[in-house]
Amino acid sequence: MAGPLYARYIPEKVAAKATTTAPPAEAPRAQQPAPSARPATKEKRERERPKKRKRDKNDESEEEEAPKKHKSVLSKFEKSKRVADAVREEPEQAAETIEEEQPELHDLVPLPQPDPVPEPDYKPTFSALPPWLAYPITVTSRATTPFSTLPIDAKLVSHLSQKGYTDAFAVQSAVLPLLLPGPKHHVGDICVSAATGSGKTLAYVLPMVESMRQRVVTKLQGLVVVPTRELVAQAREIAELCAVGTGLKIGTAVGNHSFVSEQEMLVKKGRRYDPEKYKTLQARAKERILYGVAEQDTYLDDAVDMLPGHVPEYESKVDILICTPGRLVEHIQSTTGFSLDDVRWLVIDEADRLLDQSFQEWVGVIMAALQAEKPYEKMSARDQVLSKMWYPPERRAVRKVILSATMTRDLSKLDTLKLRRPKLVVVEDAGESLGQEANPQDGPAATSGATFELPPTLKEWAIPVGDGADKPLYLLRLLQTRILHEKVPKARVRPDTSIVSGSEDDDEDSSSVSTKSSSDVSDTSASPSSAASSSSDSEANSSTSESETDSSSPARPLKASTSQAAHPTNAGVLIFTSTTESATRLSRLLAYLHPPYTPQVALLTKSSATSAGRKTLQRFRAGHLRILIATDRASRGLDIPELAHIVNYDIPRSVTSYVHRVGRTARAGRAGEAWTLFTDVEGRWFWNAIARGEEIKRGGRKVERVKIVPDERREEYEEALGRLKGDVEGAGR
Numbered sequence: 001m002a003g004p005l006y007a008r009y010i011p012e013k014v015a016a017k018a019t020t021t022a023p024p025a026e027a028p029r030a031q032q033p034a035p036s037a038r039p040a041t042k043e044k045r046e047r048e049r050p051k052k053r054k055r056d057k058n059d060e061s062e063e064e065e066a067p068k069k070h071k072s073v074l075s076k077f078e079k080s081k082r083v084a085d086a087v088r089e090e091p092e093q094a095a096e097t098i099e100e101e102q103p104e105l106h107d108l109v110p111l112p113q114p115d116p117v118p119e120p121d122y123k124p125t126f127s128a129l130p131p132w133l134a135y136p137i138t139v140t141s142r143a144t145t146p147f148s149t150l151p152i153d154a155k156l157v158s159h160l161s162q163k164g165y166t167d168a169f170a171v172q173s174a175v176l177p178l179l180l181p182g183p184k185h186h187v188g189d190i191c192v193s194a195a196t197g198s199g200k201t202l203a204y205v206l207p208m209v210e211s212m213r214q215r216v217v218t219k220l221q222g223l224v225v226v227p228t229r230e231l232v233a234q235a236r237e238i239a240e241l242c243a244v245g246t247g248l249k250i251g252t253a254v255g256n257h258s259f260v261s262e263q264e265m266l267v268k269k270g271r272r273y274d275p276e277k278y279k280t281l282q283a284r285a286k287e288r289i290l291y292g293v294a295e296q297d298t299y300l301d302d303a304v305d306m307l308p309g310h311v312p313e314y315e316s317k318v319d320i321l322i323c324t325p326g327r328l329v330e331h332i333q334s335t336t337g338f339s340l341d342d343v344r345w346l347v348i349d350e351a352d353r354l355l356d357q358s359f360q361e362w363v364g365v366i367m368a369a370l371q372a373e374k375p376y377e378k379m380s381a382r383d384q385v386l387s388k389m390w391y392p393p394e395r396r397a398v399r400k401v402i403l404s405a406t407m408t409r410d411l412s413k414l415d416t417l418k419l420r421r422p423k424l425v426v427v428e429d430a431g432e433s434l435g436q437e438a439n440p441q442d443g444p445a446a447t448s449g450a451t452f453e454l455p456p457t458l459k460e461w462a463i464p465v466g467d468g469a470d471k472p473l474y475l476l477r478l479l480q481t482r483i484l485h486e487k488v489p490k491a492r493v494r495p496d497t498s499i500v501s502g503s504e505d506d507d508e509d510s511s512s513v514s515t516k517s518s519s520d521v522s523d524t525s526a527s528p529s530s531a532a533s534s535s536s537d538s539e540a541n542s543s544t545s546e547s548e549t550d551s552s553s554p555a556r557p558l559k560a561s562t563s564q565a566a567h568p569t570n571a572g573v574l575i576f577t578s579t580t581e582s583a584t585r586l587s588r589l590l591a592y593l594h595p596p597y598t599p600q601v602a603l604l605t606k607s608s609a610t611s612a613g614r615k616t617l618q619r620f621r622a623g624h625l626r627i628l629i630a631t632d633r634a635s636r637g638l639d640i641p642e643l644a645h646i647v648n649y650d651i652p653r654s655v656t657s658y659v660h661r662v663g664r665t666a667r668a669g670r671a672g673e674a675w676t677l678f679t680d681v682e683g684r685w686f687w688n689a690i691a692r693g694e695e696i697k698r699g700g701r702k703v704e705r706v707k708i709v710p711d712e713r714r715e716e717y718e719e720a721l722g723r724l725k726g727d728v729e730g731a732g733r
């Protein structure tokens, strides 16, 4: 590229001076006497004399000029010192001064250049992501499609409508045509990113069941992997709803039965007449006895018990298996006759969480089992003939459906699933058209980064709780006034709560909020006993743990906004804590502080047994329990459609955790409210990452700040903490 063009530049002033003051070049020589009139030596001396004089003259002028030069250097130094001082004191003014004192340009000046050609705004046409992730199919969350217009069995449509499922929700409207036979059918895998409670379960269960409707023999064809037992139970309910009248068998494997009984539930042992193979097996069995090889081979054990000429043959007892990854790996590795040879559907729900777990290297084990070549005797007659003719048997095409409300875009994780011609479907509030694939000409879609959509019917609130020492009192006040709407005795209540929208600066300084009760708020800083601090603060920082459930799913059409949304009927509240220990403490504190709560509070944590957890959930759903305190394990997938409130008592540990926790309410188009308690220390992260962060999309809605003034019950609080301390010490003895 050619560099800028420059020409020699002489400032006008300097040029003029040069022409007027510079003596003519030949002047000194002209003044000298004529050399011919004098003798040579003298002449020489004469010639030298003026020169000497001239040098003397030059010396003199140099001496005169030295102070001038010093003066100019000094003045430059002073000038730059002045500028440096000014910059230090008042940078803005200094900038102006510097501009004014621009040095005079000498020698070089840019030649006039043509105006630069205006460049269009930069719009990247590339993405670090592969096209299927960078250009997803986006769908507006308001889109619905009547089930009757989809290629679904008419009996199933009428059954669904009896259960209240008349229209397919947005995610179903987009995914069903891709998975069901028809013009939009996609031959390949599908990834789905849609908000919590948007109906993802039905979106994968329905086409899977439809594809197996005509099956004659029971074979394991559909595999659904979910992270928790509760999700297994929920997915099973939806699968049973769709499979009514088809005779399809749906099985689960979660580890709540003994392994042996689960094996019996999954695989049926039979026999087949095959004298040749019988002989081979008998020979192997004999070798084992002769050489004392203690290899464990349950197949050989079964073969020994067979009738002469017969070999064992295994059949699947289920068509669809819904399971947790750990249990599936155990069955693949240890259950004789359990194979994935006929599997055509692999569904991974809550994929981001499952792909984060490397438990038992489950992805690798499943992928290897899915890719294993079919044994000859299991091949279809056609494949058997082809394989004898040296044609490779046809590779099974397993369709993978990967779903989450917080779908990962991490390619290293997605790659482990070996996706084939994948497509990503994203349901978002701002989407404009149904099933529209993004146009690569428009550049990568806004959704190409991992952003998470919240349900459009969700309302979020944030409550500052000072240093967190009085958090239980804040919670109690919140429950009484805003959630359970109890009548609070007047004498004990200070001026009521007030609401202020979250803004740039009100999140870190609670006293800056100007409300009628601001003066009352200031006393929340009074610190309780050290036991109080340890009971609330220490909990906030400890590690996360998990829990369980099952579900029922009454249906309701998805509504567009909180104002239009149907109001849920469950009067209870689900409170999230960071650890099981924190949950236990809180349940006791609430009961001590407000004894009427004692029979209404229950825990749902990792330590709750499966059956106890299921019962607790049933009672909560039925409204017999009003307060359910749970850990993060209940944040994924738990479906209590009528739940109106959730509370983040301990702040969630990540953005995804927040999305899943608040997603337990505002499900299937119903209204819901999420309340988050945050301490002074947690405030900055909460507002920056959750309330105003770019990862969460809430369609223009905002997290609103609520100021709660806790009850003045210091003595009772101290007493409750004392009792709690006593409980802990008693338990430790």
Ligand SMILES: Nc1ncnc2c1ncn2[C@@H]1O[C@H](COP(=O)(O)OP(=O)(O)OP(=O)(O)O)[C@@H](O)[C@H]1O
Pocket: 164, 165, 166, 167, 168, 169, 172, 194, 195, 196, 197, 198, 199, 200, 201, 202, 404, 405, 552, 553, 554, 555, 556, 557, 636, 637, 638, 639, 641, 663, 667, 668
């Ligand atoms: N078409 C429909 N019509 C009415 N209700 C529906 C429909 N589809 C699903 N539902 C109901 O919506 C609720 C949420 O569905 P589902 O549990 O599948 O959501 P999800 O997207 O998997 O949520 P999460 O991400 O939290 O697991 C359930 O109660 C379900 O019964």
